[in-house]
Amino acid sequence: ExxxxxxxxxxxxxxxxxxxxxxxxxxxxxxxxxxxYQGHGGNPCTSSLVHIPTSKTEIQQISDKWLLHSILILVQFWIDPLADLQDSLDRYDNAPSALLSKTRWMSTKLMNLKQGVLVLVSKMLDEGGLDLENNESLARHLAAPAMEEHVLRDYTVISCF
Structure with missing residues (x-):
């Protein structure tokens, strides 16, 4: 608990x-x-990987195992885009150090969260552990945008957390 x-x-x-x-x-x-403009229209952050409950009854029926599994999927889905965002921000001429340190902090905490969730899932399943490292990142299936669109892409990524 x-x-x-x-x-x-x-x-x-x-x-x-x-x-x-x-x-x-x-x-x-x-x-x-x-x-x-970004605030209007569809949400580019919505993932079809995990079902999002729509009612209080549905939320109450969600098990801790399902919740942890969903968190793990989302964390793994975001590790690569966050690393790409950090690489991109490092190439900005005038990126403030506060922004760079915040994204590095997020990356570290995301990895810590992943490890913690793996421990929890392992304990809940009463097994030795889960090897989810071999799953190919879903983010690699996304086409990289043109270089002149990198600021908008980075903004979309950072807005989705």
């Missing part, structure tokens, strides 16, 4: 830090017109 609570707290911290990083990125690189 304590480990599950810590995993949830970890995820909340990552979310808060990502929101700060997104705000900083917007202030530095995104014109107000594009920022307002």
């Amino acid at each position: 304590k480990l599950l609570d810590r995993a949830i707290q970890h995820a909340e911290l990552i979310y808060r830090m990502s929101d700060e990083a997104r705000t900083l990125f917007e202030e530095m690189f995104i014109p107000l017109s594009i920022s307002a």
Whole structure:
């Protein structure tokens, strides 16, 4: 129970830090017109990998195992895009050090969350462990955008956390 609570707290911290990083990125690189446009229309962050419950009854029926499995899928899905975002930000001439340190912090915490969730899932399944490292990253199936679109791509990635 304590480990599950810590995993949830970890995820909340990552979310808060990502929101700060997104705000900083917007202030530095995104014109107000594009920022307002991003808030309209479909959500590019929605994943079809995990079913998102739509009612209170459905939420109450979700098991801890399912929740942890879903968190693990999402964490693994975001590790590569976050690493790509960090690489891209390193190439910016005027990226603030606060933004770079926030994304590095997020990456570290995301890896810690992954390891913690693996431990929890392993304990819950009462098995020796899970080897999910061999799954090919879903992010690799996405085509890389043109170089002139890298700022918008980075903004979309940082906005999805």
